[in-house]
Amino acid sequence: MQSSDLRERVVATAEAASTLLIDGQWRGTGAGASFASINPATGESMGNVSEGDPTDVDAAVRAARIAFEDRRWIGLPYPMRAKILFDIASRIEAEAEQLAINETRENGMPIAMARMTIANGAQAFRYFGGWIGKIHGQTGEIGVGDAFFGYTLKEPVGVAALIVPWNGPFMLACHKLAPALAAGCSVVVKPAEDTSLNTVNLVRIAMDAGVPAGVVNMVTGFGPVVGQALADHPDVDKISFTGSTATGRRLIAASVGNLKRLSLELGGKSPVIVLDDADIETAAPAILGGIMSNSGQACHSGSRLYAQRGIYDRLIRAVSDLAQKLVVGDGMDERTQMGPVISQRQFDTVMSYIDSGVADGAEIAIGGKRRGTTGYFIEPTILSHAPADATVVREEIFGPVLSAMPFDDLDWAIAEANRSRYGLAGAVYTTSLSKAHTVARAIRAGTIWINTHRPTEFWTPFGGYKESGWGREGGAEGIGAFLETKSVIARL
Ligand code: NAD
Numbered sequence: 001m002q003s004s005d006l007r008e009r010v011v012a013t014a015e016a017a018s019t020l021l022i023d024g025q026w027r028g029t030g031a032g033a034s035f036a037s038i039n040p041a042t043g044e045s046m047g048n049v050s051e052g053d054p055t056d057v058d059a060a061v062r063a064a065r066i067a068f069e070d071r072r073w074i075g076l077p078y079p080m081r082a083k084i085l086f087d088i089a090s091r092i093e094a095e096a097e098q099l100a101i102n103e104t105r106e107n108g109m110p111i112a113m114a115r116m117t118i119a120n121g122a123q124a125f126r127y128f129g130g131w132i133g134k135i136h137g138q139t140g141e142i143g144v145g146d147a148f149f150g151y152t153l154k155e156p157v158g159v160a161a162l163i164v165p166w167n168g169p170f171m172l173a174c175h176k177l178a179p180a181l182a183a184g185c186s187v188v189v190k191p192a193e194d195t196s197l198n199t200v201n202l203v204r205i206a207m208d209a210g211v212p213a214g215v216v217n218m219v220t221g222f223g224p225v226v227g228q229a230l231a232d233h234p235d236v237d238k239i240s241f242t243g244s245t246a247t248g249r250r251l252i253a254a255s256v257g258n259l260k261r262l263s264l265e266l267g268g269k270s271p272v273i274v275l276d277d278a279d280i281e282t283a284a285p286a287i288l289g290g291i292m293s294n295s296g297q298a299c300h301s302g303s304r305l306y307a308q309r310g311i312y313d314r315l316i317r318a319v320s321d322l323a324q325k326l327v328v329g330d331g332m333d334e335r336t337q338m339g340p341v342i343s344q345r346q347f348d349t350v351m352s353y354i355d356s357g358v359a360d361g362a363e364i365a366i367g368g369k370r371r372g373t374t375g376y377f378i379e380p381t382i383l384s385h386a387p388a389d390a391t392v393v394r395e396e397i398f399g400p401v402l403s404a405m406p407f408d409d410l411d412w413a414i415a416e417a418n419r420s421r422y423g424l425a426g427a428v429y430t431t432s433l434s435k436a437h438t439v440a441r442a443i444r445a446g447t448i449w450i451n452t453h454r455p456t457e458f459w460t461p462f463g464g465y466k467e468s469g470w471g472r473e474g475g476a477e478g479i480g481a482f483l484e485t486k487s488v489i490a491r492l
Contacts, residue, residue: 117168
């Protein structure tokens with residue numbers, strides 16, 4: 001974030017906010033500084049957010065450390081901890097409609113999608129709550145004789161910083177907080193500056209459900225200040241981060257001081273391969289949803305389309321026809337299918353990518369322009385015949401822009417799909433069972449969809465190969481990311 005942006009947002013607000021939670025107490029910053037959370041559809045302020053600083057981070061980490069050392073959470077009987085996680089789920093469900101409205105107003109996503117993400121967030125607490133009491137080590141023989149035996153213990157990693165992005169402020173925070181609590185950690189939550197308020201709501205709900213003071217703390221504020229202070233802090237044991245690859249690199253550098261454990265869910269440029277034999281009726285809507293959902297602001301967006309020449313023109317027409325019909329507007333309108341991008345900064349970035357695609361020789365099949373005069377709306381955009389080396393094909397845009405290319409030879413398409421520094425996800429569309437699984441194996445990415453895009457489950461680990469990140473969220477691996485393993489060897 002440019003410091004000029006930062007100043008603008010701070011000046012835009014007058015009232016102080018109390019969005020810091022430290023040792024069970026909600027408060028503002030010492031200097032009372034705050035900034036506004038802006039509705040990207042209207043430009044209106046949604047409310048104020050405390051602009052935390054490194055002193056607040058230090059206080060939050062200290063509170064988390066004391067709670068951890070006191071065993072204030074892991075010391076509770078496990079049925080009680082599980083009950084609290086289930087109660088968080090129920091409380092989210094009880095407030096679901098208001099939380100969905102907040103999510104739409106803060107992030108811009110269509111209200112129907114917001115409802116699904118809130119329900120998914122609640123489900124994360126049920127799924128990970130179900131793990132509590134089922135996290136076991138192993139036991140076994142020791143080779144020096146039967147007077148010995150050994151076992152392993154799974155222990156929480158300690159104080160975890162949970163750094164959340166703006167493209168799923170509630171759900172993605174749930175995907176971190178639920179496994180961290182299930183594993184027994186104390187945490188400091190750092191929401192994204194563009195969308196802090198609904199992450200604040202999640203933490204409020206967790207506290208209301210009975211999480212002990214100091215176990216969950218929160219510091220709102222700007223990434224380069226608050227996030228960086230968490231990354232630099234010698235008493236943070238673990239960072240679970242979702243965001244850009246650039247910030248991920250900074251976290252790796254900052255973490256060397258105390259060798260923090262890092263889970264990094266970073267950027268993507270997911271390839272979509274469509275074979276001549278694909279069912280176009282299935283493929284076209286899934287491809288469109290795979291890129292335009294949340295206005296292209298999803299790390300797993302299928303943003304590079306490689307379609308075999310025999311189907312290419314028909315497919316581009318079919319996807320463009322559907323894109324043409326997408327209802328773009330304020331997410332609060334029930335008819336809306338695609339909202340704005342998150343901010344002026346994101347709007348400018350996406351528009352300049354579209355210009356660069358055209359300058360590099362791609363043709364605009366549909367879209368390419370701003371929609372309306374208020375808010376940050378961009379038309380669903382398809383860039384056809386994009387040169388394989390164009391910037392729009394190589395870099396993550398994080399906007400509603402699909403770059404498409406025809407291909408003749410499947411081996412070429414697979415090689416191109418893999419010619420990326422990212423490896424988060426990919427998709428293949430074909431009616432050939434054999435080709436589907438051949439491509440699924442050949443693409444180097446953490447998740448592959450066949451004849452669909454986007455569904456995931458809590459037990460399916462999600463994360464990236466290559467520069468898309470380290471580690472996985474979800475399932476046993478997701479819990480494991482918040483655990484250490486201790487070996488105990490005993491002589492009888
Ligand atoms: P970002 O890296 O700028 O911000 C993400 C979070 O990191 C925010 O909370 C921000 O405040 C914080 N942050 C920023 N600078 C920091 C620093 N120096 N130290 C610590 N924290 C800092 O990313 P963004 O642009 O807001 O989010 C979009 C990116 O996130 C995209 O690249 C997208 O692909 C990625 N993303 C990945 C996944 C995934 O699961 N792999 C999911 C969603 C988004």
